[in-house]
Amino acid sequence: MAVSLKKGQKVDLTKTNPGLKKVLVGLGWDTNKYDGTHPFDLDSSVFMLGENGKVTGEGDFIFYNNKKHASDSVTHLGDNLTGEGTGDDEQVKVSLDKVPPQVHKIAFAVTIHDAASRSQNFGQVSNAFIRIANEESNQELIRYDLGEDFSVETAIVVGELYRHSGEWKFNAVGSGFGGGLAPLCRNFGLNVD
Amino acid sequence: MTVNPPGAAGRHFRSAVAEKRFAKPFYGGKNISVKENSLMNLMTDIGKRIPQPSQYGRLNVDTGEKIIHTGNIVLGSHLSVNQPVREIPRNRIPEASAPLADTGGPVPMKTGQKISLNQKVSDISRIVTALKWGAGNLRSGHDISVFMTDSANKTAEDNFIFYNHPASSCGSVLIGSDHGSGIKQHYDATVQMNLKLVPSHIQTLAITATIDERTFGQFRAASLGIIDAAAGKQVLSYSFAENLSEETAIVLAEIYRYKDEWRIAAIGRGFKGGLAALCENYGIEIENG
Known part of the structure; x- marks a missing residue:
């Protein structure tokens, strides 16, 4: 049975699951049961951060156009354009043992593509979640349902894996941003136009 | 013709008596003369006392066919409505005069936003949900309805509240009423x-609307207000139609339980399939035809 987290909660990952090396991070959401001119397109992305909370370069930003980190530790499995169906809409594989030592945190974010021009935000997205599973056994270990935590935000740092005393932990961050992907990138030290 | 005496500031009063002419002492003993040959409503809103000693509130004179005066009354001069200040054809919706106490104004809501009603209104047993379609639009041809859904998002037949079944059996929802506040005249x-x-x-009260022969894209200026009837104040305002186009049935907002309180979510989205699509969305089967 997976541990269910609330916003801001932190939980052990490798300490309680000894030997865990490969995890699958699944992100899901439901959108747009209404008729309308603009479909929703949600994107997940990953920021690999140093101890200062910043990336060291563009290569530490893993998203649909840069699916694999140079270390081979983080792989984005691709963009789902519609968010249809239950279960994960997008998935990221993380090999914890391959994460470079200078990477202290791995932050997972979901953004709404073109949110401003389509007048969309997370208040119109339902059943959003992040879950961490053991990639080898497919056993779900941690789950955070975003539920009522968001409304007018267009970008959310859903959660982060982070190092703590030689182990990996997970933090259900749940912090929202307006303005989509760009302010999020700047927050993590990436220069974007 | 009977005209209620001016009460305390903030009260509305209204008379609707057919009479060709009346002349009656009005504020400060001034006379007001109205010549019209039809049913006449004299409606004053004295909620706004204007600082200048010669001015007092707002007056609308509505003959039932047209509004022949709307504006501030200036005491010290006779108000003659024989010469209309402006005429508003009856099939258009007049700009409502500011009907409620002005204490900070309503908070605007954005589509997708969620707000606690318990924290916004003084008494959750006295809420009025009020709609304006925006000036220049026709008065008829659209209906408001409320789906009272359970946690499985299903609506029992008796919990679909609409023009033909305007009152829920529990007494929580009553279409067309306003807790006796008089607010409905302004919406x-x-x-x-x-x-x-x-x-x-019941988990959710979904406030919805349907329209005949047009689409909600023609009502971009429409707005939904949440009124704290106990305080006589509009607390929330939502321009729900800004992103609508071809829809013929829309969800304006959903009022729902969350933990120990009631929240409102601004939805402002809908369907092209009319009432049937709404019913499907809220788990009601309807017969065709």
Whole structure:
């Protein structure tokens, strides 16, 4: 049975699951049961951060156009354009043992593509979640349902894996941003136009 | 013709008596003369006392066919409505005069936003949901309805509240009423709500609207207001139609339980399939034809 987290909660990952090396991070959401001119397109992305909370370069930003980190530790499995169906809409594989030592945190974010021009935000997205599973056994270990935590935000740092005393932990961050992907990138030290 | 005496500032009073002419002492003993040959409503809103000693409130004179005066009354001069200040054809919706106490103004809501009603209104047993379609639009041809859904997002037949079944059996939802506040005169449609009477198995009250022969894209200026009837104040305002186009049935907002309180979510989205699509969305089967 997976541990269910609330916003801001932190939980052990490798300490309680000894030997865990490969995890699958699944992100899901439901959108747009209404008729309308603009479909929703949600994107997940990953920021690999140093101890200062910043990336060291563009290569530490893993998203649909840069699916694999140079270390081979983080792989984005691709963009789902519609968010249809239950279960994960997008998935990221993380090999914890391959994460470079200078990477202290791995932050997972979901953004709404073109949110401003389509007048969309997370208040119109339902059943959003992040879950961490053991990639080898497919056993779900941690789950955070975003539920009522968001409304007018267009970008959310859903959660982060982070190092703590030689182990990996997970933090259900749940912090929202307006303005989509760009302010999020700047927050993590990436220069974007 | 009977005209209620001016009460305390903030009260509305209204008379609707057919009479060709009346001349009656009005504020400060001034006379007001109205010549019209039809049913006449004299409606004053003295909620706004204007600082200048010669001015007092707002007056609308509505003959039932047209509004022949709307504006501030200036005491010290006779108001003659024989020469209309402006005429508003009856089939258009007049700009409502500011009907409610002005204490900070309503908070604007954005689509997708969620707000606690318990924290916004003084008494959740006295809420009015009020709608304006925006000036220049026709008064008829659209209906407001409320789906009272359970936690499985299903609506029992008796919990679909609409023009033909305007009152829920629990007394929590009453279409066309306003807790006796008189607020409904200032809006195109109102729904009276008493959230304390909502049965515990009901999770959501979905405020919806349907339209005949047009689409909601033609009502971009429409707005939804949440009124704290106990305080006589509009607390929330939502321009729900800004992103609508071809829809013929829309969800304006959903009022729902969250933990120990009631929240409102600004939805402002809908369907091209009319009432049937709404019913499907809220788990009601309807017969065709």
